Amino acid sequence: MQEAYELSSQTNNFPEICGRICPQDRLCEGSCVIEKGFESVTIGAVEKHITETAFAEGWVKPAAPRVERAESIGVIGAGAAPLSVFDTIMDLLPTGGYFAFSFNDHTLEDPAYEHKVLEYTQMKRAQLVFCEYGAHLPGKDMKSNVYVLVKK
Numbered sequence: 001m002q003e004a005y006e007l008s009s010q011t012n013n014f015p016e017i018c019g020r021i022c023p024q025d026r027l028c029e030g031s032c033v034i035e036k037g038f039e040s041v042t043i044g045a046v047e048k049h050i051t052e053t054a055f056a057e058g059w060v061k062p063a064a065p066r067v068e069r070a071e072s073i074g075v076i077g078a079g080a081a082p083l084s085v086f087d088t089i090m091d092l093l094p095t096g097g098y099f100a101f102s103f104n105d106h107t108l109e110d111p112a113y114e115h116k117v118l119e120y121t122q123m124k125r126a127q128l129v130f131c132e133y134g135a136h137l138p139g140k141d142m143k144s145n146v147y148v149l150v151k152k
Helices: 002-011 015-021 043-057 084-092 112-122
Strands: 098-104 126-134 144-151
Touching (some): 002 015, 002 043, 112 126
Antiparallel strands (some): 126 144
16 A cells, blocks of 8 residues: 555645545546456545555655745645635735646636636736646646736
């Protein structure tokens, strides 16, 4: 089981979040099989079990940065964080700070996410410096809007 956790951690920075929140049942579980002719693999349940076991056994260690920097970077996924985190990051971001993020197709189904970007830009609290919709995960049938805002 420890080897499974180590492998999972090599390919996923947040298995404890993805196993609980990512909508694998809609996005990818139907395509994930061990061998043709078998049922699909319940990725979320497997990932959750492996990670919970790793926490219980004490195998999870905090990742250390390669180089300490004075600047801070926040990385979130809309699927893993409520929309209120957007406000929190913008509030904590210093004036002139950059905020890069994306909303993938399943997130874009809820117009509240795009409205949040418009709220900040139309109120002149941030400037949109980049926005692109496209396939940002090579080999995946999923697209997303990628944004970069600068706090004013």
